[in-house]
Structures are given as C-alpha cells and as structure tokens.
Amino acid sequence: MAIEITRPGKYSLVLSTPVLPAAGAVGFGDSYKALVDYDKLGAIVTNPVTVEARSPASGTRMIALDAGILLHTGLPNPGLVKLIRQQRKVWAKMPVPVILHLAATSVGQLRRGCAILDEVEEIAAVELGLADDMEVADAVRLVKSARMEKPLLARLPFYECYQLAEPIADAGADALVMTAAPRGTARDPNTGRLVSGRIYGPLMKPMILRMVGRLRRQIDEDVPIIGSGGVHSPQDARDYIDAGAVAVQVDTATWVQPKMLERIARDLGGWIATRHKNAFLDEWNPDMGHTEAIERRVSSDIAGDAN
Amino acid sequence: MAIEITRPGKYSLVLSTPVLPAAGAVGFGDSYKALVDYDKLGAIVTNPVTVEARSPASGTRMIALDAGILLHTGLPNPGLVKLIRQQRKVWAKMPVPVILHLAATSVGQLRRGCAILDEVEEIAAVELGLADDMEVADAVRLVKSARMEKPLLARLPFYECYQLAEPIADAGADALVMTAAPRGTARDPNTGRLVSGRIYGPLMKPMILRMVGRLRRQIDEDVPIIGSGGVHSPQDARDYIDAGAVAVQVDTATWVQPKMLERIARDLGGWIATRHKNAFLDEWNPDMGHTEAIERRVSSDIAGDAN
Amino acid sequence: MKETQAYIERVKRVNRDSQRLELAVDRSLSSLLAGQALLVRRIEKDYESEHWDPYLRELWFPVEVQTSNIVVVEQPAKAQFVPGQLLSIIGPVGRPFRFRRKLRNILLIAYQTTPAALLMMLPSLLTKQVSITMILMGTARQYDTNHLPEELEIVRADDNMTWPDMVMTLGWADQVFAIVGQGSELHYFGEIMKLIRQRRNDVPANYIFGVMQRPLPCGVGACHACILKLRGEQKLQCVDGPAFDLTTLRLN
Amino acid sequence: MKETQAYIERVKRVNRDSQRLELAVDRSLSSLLAGQALLVRRIEKDYESEHWDPYLRELWFPVEVQTSNIVVVEQPAKAQFVPGQLLSIIGPVGRPFRFRRKLRNILLIAYQTTPAALLMMLPSLLTKQVSITMILMGTARQYDTNHLPEELEIVRADDNMTWPDMVMTLGWADQVFAIVGQGSELHYFGEIMKLIRQRRNDVPANYIFGVMQRPLPCGVGACHACILKLRGEQKLQCVDGPAFDLTTLRLN
Ligand SMILES: Cc1cc2nc3c(=O)[nH]c(=O)nc-3n(C[C@H](O)[C@H](O)[C@H](O)COP(=O)(O)OP(=O)(O)OC[C@H]3O[C@@H](n4cnc5c(N)ncnc54)[C@H](O)[C@@H]3O)c2cc1C
Ligand SMILES: Cc1cc2nc3c(=O)[nH]c(=O)nc-3n(C[C@H](O)[C@H](O)[C@H](O)COP(=O)(O)OP(=O)(O)OC[C@H]3O[C@@H](n4cnc5c(N)ncnc54)[C@H](O)[C@@H]3O)c2cc1C
Numbered sequence A, B: 001m002a003i004e005i006t007r008p009g010k011y012s013l014v015l016s017t018p019v020l021p022a023a024g025a026v027g028f029g030d031s032y033k034a035l036v037d038y039d040k041l042g043a044i045v046t047n048p049v050t051v052e053a054r055s056p057a058s059g060t061r062m063i064a065l066d067a068g069i070l071l072h073t074g075l076p077n078p079g080l081v082k083l084i085r086q087q088r089k090v091w092a093k094m095p096v097p098v099i100l101h102l103a104a105t106s107v108g109q110l111r112r113g114c115a116i117l118d119e120v121e122e123i124a125a126v127e128l129g130l131a132d133d134m135e136v137a138d139a140v141r142l143v144k145s146a147r148m149e150k151p152l153l154a155r156l157p158f159y160e161c162y163q164l165a166e167p168i169a170d171a172g173a174d175a176l177v178m179t180a181a182p183r184g185t186a187r188d189p190n191t192g193r194l195v196s197g198r199i200y201g202p203l204m205k206p207m208i209l210r211m212v213g214r215l216r217r218q219i220d221e222d223v224p225i226i227g228s229g230g231v232h233s234p235q236d237a238r239d240y241i242d243a244g245a246v247a248v249q250v251d252t253a254t255w256v257q258p259k260m261l262e263r264i265a266r267d268l269g270g271w272i273a274t275r276h277k278n279a280f281l282d283e284w285n286p287d288m289g290h291t292e293a294i295e296r297r298v299s300s301d302i303a304g305d306a307n
Numbered sequence C, D: 001m002k003e004t005q006a007y008i009e010r011v012k013r014v015n016r017d018s019q020r021l022e023l024a025v026d027r028s029l030s031s032l033l034a035g036q037a038l039l040v041r042r043i044e045k046d047y048e049s050e051h052w053d054p055y056l057r058e059l060w061f062p063v064e065v066q067t068s069n070i071v072v073v074e075q076p077a078k079a080q081f082v083p084g085q086l087l088s089i090i091g092p093v094g095r096p097f098r099f100r101r102k103l104r105n106i107l108l109i110a111y112q113t114t115p116a117a118l119l120m121m122l123p124s125l126l127t128k129q130v131s132i133t134m135i136l137m138g139t140a141r142q143y144d145t146n147h148l149p150e151e152l153e154i155v156r157a158d159d160n161m162t163w164p165d166m167v168m169t170l171g172w173a174d175q176v177f178a179i180v181g182q183g184s185e186l187h188y189f190g191e192i193m194k195l196i197r198q199r200r201n202d203v204p205a206n207y208i209f210g211v212m213q214r215p216l217p218c219g220v221g222a223c224h225a226c227i228l229k230l231r232g233e234q235k236l237q238c239v240d241g242p243a244f245d246l247t248t249l250r251l252n
C-alpha cells in the first residue's frame, strides 16, 4: 500500500499503512518497542513538544472515568533542541517515518521551531497542535507562520473543529487531524477537587466520526483528513476511512491494549491473518501470539467467596 | 427546599428539588409511574413536541455504543394541539410542575406554539430546544420570538454551546439548559450502514461539566444554568451543582436504572436515608426497596461451563 | 411492572448450544405470561459502583415460571453466567400473547434466531392438548431442540425456506407466531409474509403474529425508539408488543 | 516486558480480609522480582468484544512466584474473582527493589494501604536471615496479618503514628521501605519523613524508599502521567520506580 496522507505536492508524506499512534500515546521515541511492532505502523507521532522546556503539571494528572480517563500532564518536555539531541538516534532507527507534534504557542516560537526542524532529517513531517479556545484568526496566523520544507499537519481542537477546519485548510495545512481530545472537568476522588484535563474514551468516536464525515464534504478535497478519537478496534478505524478519512490515529487504546494498535495497523494495512479455530486468544493473528504457556486451569473447586 | 431555576421576576419557576428528567427521557406524561416516585422529582420535562405532527424516523433508531448509545427517533409526536388534548389530564394530576419541551423550528411556528401554551395552565414552563448547526443570529431570533407569560428555558446544542450561551441569555431566556446530547455517527452492526443520531453516555459529563463551569463565570449571573449530560449518580449531579448549575437533568440513566433518577432527586433534595448494614441491595434507601423476596441462593455447585 | 433484583440461582447446560438460568426473582414476576419479557442488567454488590458498558438492559424472554419465585431463561451456552450473579430487572414488559379461544393447531416459526421467546407458551398449550409445530428456518435450523417437549413437532425448512406439505401446514394452523433475527425484523417478516401469501390466498386478521425482540431503551413507553408503524396507527413494541398482527404491520 | 495472557487458576481466602489469586502466567513472568508489578485487565473469550469500563489496567504487585508459571497476588476479600477468568497482562513493570548488600535489619512501613506490594520480598529476605519489622499505621492497622510468616515482627502504630521504641527501630534498620495510600502519596510520604526526621538527626541517602502505587496509564514511559519530580531531575514511576529515595523525592 501507499497512502498519501498530506496534500499532494513537493513535500507530501506517503505511508504504507494508514494507522498512526496519536500524539501523547507512545512517547517521544520507542517506548513501546517491547510491545508493538513499529514496522507495522504507518508512522510514529511524538508526544507534544514545545520550543521552550515545560515542566509537568502538578497535582492530579489522571482520573479514571466511566469507560474513559481524564488526563492533564502539562505536556512535560525538555524543549525542542534538547529533545532532538536526545532522540535523534532513536528516530533514525525507526522503521517508519517520524512525525513530530509541535504545540503551537506563539508565531515567534513556531517560526523558530520550524527553522530548527527543517534541519532535522529524521523528522518526516510536523503535526501542529492548535490550542483550545483559539480565535480563528489566531489559528490561521499560526498555521501560516509555520512554513517548512516538510509537510505540515494541523491537529484541530475538538470544540472548535467545525469552525477551524476550512480556514486552516485554506491557510495551507497539508492535512487536518480531527481532533485533539476535548477538554473536560471531573472530580478527583482522592482530593475531592474538580480537575480539568483532556477526555479520552471510546465514546469520542461517534462525535468525531460525524465531524470527519461532514467536514470531508465541506473542505477542499486535496486536503486529507486524519481521524483521531476513540479508535479502539479495526472496525473503528475502518469507520473513519469510510467517512472520508485517509488515515487514523490511535490514542489511549494503545495503553489499554498495546497490541490493539498493531492489530489495527495490520488490519488496515492488509496484514490481517486468519484466526485458527481453537487458537489461543492472543493467537488471533498467529504471528502475534506472545503467551508462551498458559496451563489450562486444573480445578475450579475452590471458588472465591461470592456472597 | 425551594430552588428558583429560572431568572427571578414575574414568571419564575421554583422547584422543591433541583433534579429533573431531561426531554426525551420519560415521555410525554407518566410513563414511569410504576418505577419512579414523581413526587420526589423537581419537575417533569416532556419529550420534544413540535407544533406540527412528526412521524418517527424510519430505519435504525438505536445503536449500542461502548458505554453509551446513539439514538435517532425523529422526535415523533402528534403535534402540539393534539398532544395537549391527550395529556392534559395526566399533567394536571402530576405532583410536580410540568415543563413542555418545544422544538424550535421557525419563528412562525414558535409564535403559534407559545400562544397555545400560554392558555395551558397545566404547563408551568416551556423549554425551547435549539437545533444543532444553528447560526447565532437565528437562535437569538427564535428565543426573542418565544414570548409568553411563562418562564422560558433554552436548551443549547452541544457543539455550539460556548458560542450561543451568552447571546441566548441576553436574548431573554430565563434559564439555560447545557446541553442537548451531541450528534454523532456510528455504524449500525445490523445493516452495516453509518447512522447519525444523538450520543448518550456517562462520558458526556466531563465535557459538559466544563462548559457549565466556564460559562457560569461568563454569563449574567441572574440567568440560572441547568446541567444536563451524563448525570448517572448523585455525585454527578452534585458535581454540576458545584460547578455552578442550579439544577440538573437526568437523561438516559433513567432508562438504564429508573430508580437512579429518583435516588438522585432524593439525594439532592435532602431525602437521602441511611443505608442499613446488611440491607439488601435495593434497600439502600430502605423505603425504596422493591424486591419482596429474594431467596438466598442455596447452591453454587452447578457452575456454568466456564471454558 | 417493577424494578426489582434477582440472583442467578442455577446455571444448567441443557444441550450442545443452550444453557438455562434459574433466576430467584421477586414474587411479582411469578404471574408473568408467555410474551412478556424482562429487561435485565447484571449488577454488582454495590449498586452504585455500576459499570456502564454494556449500557442498555438486555431483553430476556423467560421460557418457564417454575415456582413462586423461580423464573427460567434460556441463553446460548457460550455466554458466561455464574450462580450468585446479581441482576437488576424491570418487568414484566409487554403484553401476553393472545391465543384464539378455540385454538387447536398452532404453528411457530423461528427464522434467523433462537425460538426461545416462543417456548414459554409450550407447557400450557400442551396441557390444553393444542398441537404444536415449530418450523426452524435459516440459521434457526442449527438450533438444538433435544431439550424441548417430545409432543412438539419440529420441522427444519430447506434452503428455500420451504418444507414438505407447506400449504397444508399453513391451512392446518389456527394461528401462527413468527420470530425473526434482530436488526432486520421488518425485512424478515416481509419474507415470511411473502412465503405465506404465495401459499394461502387469504391471510386473515389475527392469524399470524410477528414477535419483536428489538432491544428496548426504556421499556415503558417513554423513549419512543421502539415505535412501529401499523396500518393507520403507531404502536410501541414495549407497551403494545411484543406480538403484532403481521397483516397490519408496515413491513416496508 | 511483554503483553501476555493468563488465567486465574485458584482463588483462596487467606484470612478475614484477604484472598490470594494464583495466576497461570506466561513463563516470562517467573523471573519477576520484588518491586516489579503487572498491569492487568480482565478480558473475555473474544479479545475484540472487550468492554471499556473500567478503562485502565490495574496495577497488581505479586506477593509470590510459586513455580515456573504460577504467580500469586493478594486482593481484598470483597473483590469478586472466579477461577477461569482470563487476564491480559503487561509486565513486568518497573525495577526490582534494590537492597543493601549487607542488609541485616529491614523496616517496612504501610500507611493507609495494604502492605501487599511489600510482601514479595519476604521469602528471600527471610532465607537470608534478614530481620524484618513491619509497621502498620493509619488504616493499615486493620490489615489482618495472620497469613504472614511468623518470623515477621508486626507492630501496629498508635493514633499518633508512633510506636514503642520508635527511635531504636529507626536506628536499628539498615533500610526502610514505606508504602502509602493512593491519591495522596506525596503528602503521606511527607508525614512519614517528618516523623523520621524528628527521631533521626540524619537520614542518609538510600536509607528510606517510598514505594509508589499510583495507577499507570501506559506503564512503559510513553504517557508521562506518572512523572515524579526528584531533586534536580524528573523520573517516571513506571520505568524508574516503584521505589524512590524519599530524601530526593520532592514531597511538596
Ligand atoms: C428544523 C429542523 C428539524 C429537523 N427535524 C428532524 C427530525 O425530526 N428528525 C430527523 O431525523 N431529522 C430532523 N432534522 C434533520 C436533522 O437535524 C439532521 O440533519 C438529520 O437527523 C441528520 O443528522 P446529522 O446532522 O447528524 O447528519 P449528517 O452528518 O448531516 O448526515 C446526513 C447523512 O449522512 C450520513 N452520514 C452521517 N455521517 C456520515 C459519515 N461520517 N460518513 C458517511 N455518511 C455519514 C447520515 O447517515 C445521513 O444519512 C431536522 C432539521 C431541521 C433543520
Ligand atoms: C499557549 C498556552 C499553553 C498552555 N500550556 C499549558 C500546559 O502546558 N499545561 C497546562 O496545564 N495548561 C496549559 N495551558 C492552560 C490550559 O490550556 C488550560 O487553560 C488549563 O489546563 C486549564 O484547563 P481548562 O481550560 O480545561 O480549565 P478551565 O475550565 O478554564 O478551568 C480553570 C480552573 O477552574 C477549575 N475548574 C474547571 N472546571 C470547573 C468547574 N466546572 N467547576 C469548578 N472549577 C472548575 C479547574 O480545576 C481549573 O483550576 C496553556 C494555555 C495556553 C494559552
């Protein structure tokens, strides 16, 4: 397969599989190397990076929700230059393209960041993270200022996606990622306080799938859309493709079931294998079986107290 | 308790408990009378009504999602006049105020609807349902045209809530309901087709809770906010109150656990009773126990085939 | 109708494919009749620490009311149930099946589904000496019937959804109850009606009933997701069903 | 680290409050050492028909590796587990505890939590003749220790989080491992450090370790939700933990 996930032209990005991890899901480099076969993915997207270093959020960073989580990390990172120094060799060895997620802060920082990144050949493309609550004019200005000799993907905020999609496409983004996880508020059961952060879970998918479906019919068809939000199964990924996305990003599902990221990638990349009858659970795709020896349980006579 | 859920003034609405079912949750009248003690609720909100009759949507109306559902009913109803004739007596007997949910279609229909409703004394207030994708100016025009001698609540659409809240409050709405369930798209497993509808589930709460928290700080404090979305427990309801809502609407949680609607209402209304140690599950609130006789299971020797 | 709680008292494999669950239920459910169903959710000890996936209640049609507080349901053998599991139940939902007063011969049709929702009527009809024939069509042909009463005549249809003496069976029957696979009910009922109309000039009112088993979001007539269009009117599956006269149902 | 699957082989009540689960695991987990944990999710037969509530994996610290493929964990008795339950496991997560080379006396402190995550070290330390004292403070005082090895000295602290001969115990110990309740780890560790500093002039490096058991969204160093601020640097609980020198951890 060869899937062009950015606007055709001088600097387009072509992947062999339309499945990527989302920014924030797999870290800055190869954190998942023991659990996921990177070779089967379309590309890697790094965690968000800022030009200046950022320290982690203090206080609660994670709250378990019903079928989901709230996360507020503060986007900790050592700053662009230091990160490149740390990760360059890892990126060079990656079997698939590396897309760096750059959090859009100010025009000045963005220009600096793009200039730096143009010199880093280990980075195949840049995904620009647009903050929530941004005015359309400001977002357009940021995208316009992020000119590079690499493809530029723009990741749209959730609540503003309908308003921003067309202006950002017109401003020159080579692809639109729909969307970043929405912000929300939940009560921390440990401290009793309301905490804000991003919301993740499978229920995001129907909302963002609708955005993708509708906006695909509205915006310039040269600009590919990448679906992101609630992709938890190969079927979820196929739904985004059917709705008009050229590729999908898999988010927190990777943490819950790391192999799922790979399975979705294999499935959409045409790697799917047939399940053998009576195969062990993780022999679904026979070459993915990891459990060497599950002894069948021998007795069920000692049951837990079920009262 | 006495909770004023609309703007203070000539036509304000005062409830004894800040918990209501949401439009669509409990039907047009007393469908839940066998399962919920209406007396304990703050008010009833009817299913959406239109001035003209509407027939049900054809095709798939419900899709089970991960921890949620998609629903697309087409808002079937016999039209305002016929409905009033059918339900008037039921409403008159309700122990709590009845709020009629009127779907905002056109200025003309809305004016007609309001004129009709002003004559129906069984209706204490009207909740105006604003459609998705509405321009701010159109929404404002609709609210301004809905003048009555009853309080007017406006239920805001999800995606446009941040933009609409302030203009709709300024246009004279006596309370804002945040929000209607968002529209989304999911694949019908039976037909294989993508279907659009409204999305319900507990993961709505963190997103809408944030809206309530932020908008409470922005809009005129005379205009009460009613939180609606993902209220599945007394704690969810209290979270909305803490974030600045004056009351909450309970949506599909009512279908999943009808008694939960009543329990939330009792809890926030100060009716909560202490759980007896070793009480049966549904004796949580002793006066709510419905199960007359659960014989304790006598044997656990015959287990199902668990392979 | 009430919201009550129950235990799974016993889990019993009845044949290759099916298991039966004996539920210790609230006594109000012992008056449940064939056609009425339960809306069931598995719950945990602490009613509040509920999980929300799956979200909706399942629609269970009992197959037997054993004693004053034991109701039996049939489930596929592959579903995992454990004795002691606590259930939350809303029920009874729906109206009992209405049988002809002088019913002598009844035809049951299951197409692309388990016939479980039709089994509850068997004991009382057999007691009344009613002759019962059950036709299994489509995937229903794989349904293992070893555990059903011997008096029942079971016919497995062929690939064309026909069976020997079809015209005769349809004439012989005083009443027909048909049940079909979920998700495409109206389409499947349409197929069945076409088959029948090809073999019977006149299909009278109250002759053939389609039993709906679509999931019910609320089960009490509130949500209107279960509306069915009938000739000249609209009815709710949860309140007016589950059985509808197939000559009046709009099968589009 | 691998993603593997396991069965709950046996569920055994060990005392009033606790049960132990014997897990039949992939052999790669038999080399797991004290301090390392498993990220566990209950799954169903069909890996795809997964429910998503609860969402995250649970962090389970084994208490024993029994044979080549049986790992034992301790859980509160009230949690419901059934033999035959299938689990998905990511592990081992984290680094083994590092003990002094000439360790003779070790002090274990559990405050507002079960000490389960500290139990895995017991057998090997006892074999090496290390003297072990376990202090239970706060709600940990309710922890039933009947099933623990007899050689273990168990002390229940008083309401002020002190115990007889406290100064002596703290001097006697070559090393201390403390574990505290979830959600307020840094606060609880702060309280413990205050207690210790009041009774010991100098708290050397590598003397007292705090064991973190906050939930880990990813467990592999990707999400950065488990970052801890240490003096002069940042570390990840999942990759660098679970034990951190409490003299370097920023307890704010
Ligand atoms: C005043 C007013 C009243 C209305 N009243 C009703 C009413 O009573 N009942 C009613 O049903 N509608 C009503 N509508 C229309 C309704 O608001 C929606 O337009 C309609 O339900 C479609 O929903 P949607 O906007 O989510 O679908 P859209 O996203 O606009 O989709 C429209 C079509 O595309 C399909 N589709 C959606 N997403 C995708 C995708 N990602 N990929 C591929 N295909 C996709 C859908 O299946 C649908 O067929 C009303 C509209 C107005 C303006
Ligand atoms: C360019 C830029 C970069 C940024 N970078 C970061 C960053 O790296 N890390 C970071 O953490 N933030 C960053 N922020 C701030 C961030 O975008 C949010 O403003 C911040 O995380 C708060 O989230 P929120 O908007 O959801 O909270 P808000 O809803 O605005 O809430 C703010 C405060 O109110 C409280 N609160 C929220 N909802 C409620 C409620 N319903 N009831 C009561 N109290 C409530 C919250 O706990 C919080 O303390 C950045 C902002 C900008 C403009």
Ligand SMILES: Cc1cc2nc3c(=O)[nH]c(=O)nc-3n(C[C@H](O)[C@H](O)[C@H](O)COP(=O)(O)O)c2cc1C
Pocket (backbone or CB within 6 Å): A054, A055, A056, A057, A058, A073, A074
């Ligand atoms: C421009 C800007 C930059 C921020 N940078 C960081 C950061 O690097 N790390 C962090 O944890 N929070 C950061 N924050 C978030 C603030 O520290 C604070 O959490 C947020 O504004 C909400 O504050 P409150 O929760 O105290 O009301 C930033 C906020 C803004 C507006």
Ligand SMILES: Cc1cc2nc3c(=O)[nH]c(=O)nc-3n(C[C@H](O)[C@H](O)[C@H](O)COP(=O)(O)O)c2cc1C
Pocket (backbone or CB within 6 Å): B054, B055, B056, B057, B058, B073, B074
């Ligand atoms: C003004 C308006 C009124 C509608 N009224 C109804 C209605 O009463 N019942 C209904 O099922 N659908 C109604 N619809 C929805 C349409 O029938 C149709 O489902 C929707 O426009 C999407 O069409 P599609 O799914 O075929 O693209 C209405 C749509 C509009 C725009």
Ligand code: FES
Pocket (backbone or CB within 6 Å): C215, C216, C217, C218, C219, C220, C221, C222, C223, C224, C225, C226, C227, C236, C237, C238, C239
């Ligand atoms: S299921 Fe809700 S009205 Fe029938």
Ligand code: FES
Pocket (backbone or CB within 6 Å): D215, D216, D217, D218, D219, D220, D221, D222, D223, D224, D225, D226, D227, D236, D237, D238, D239
């Ligand atoms: S749990 Fe994700 S980085 Fe540690």
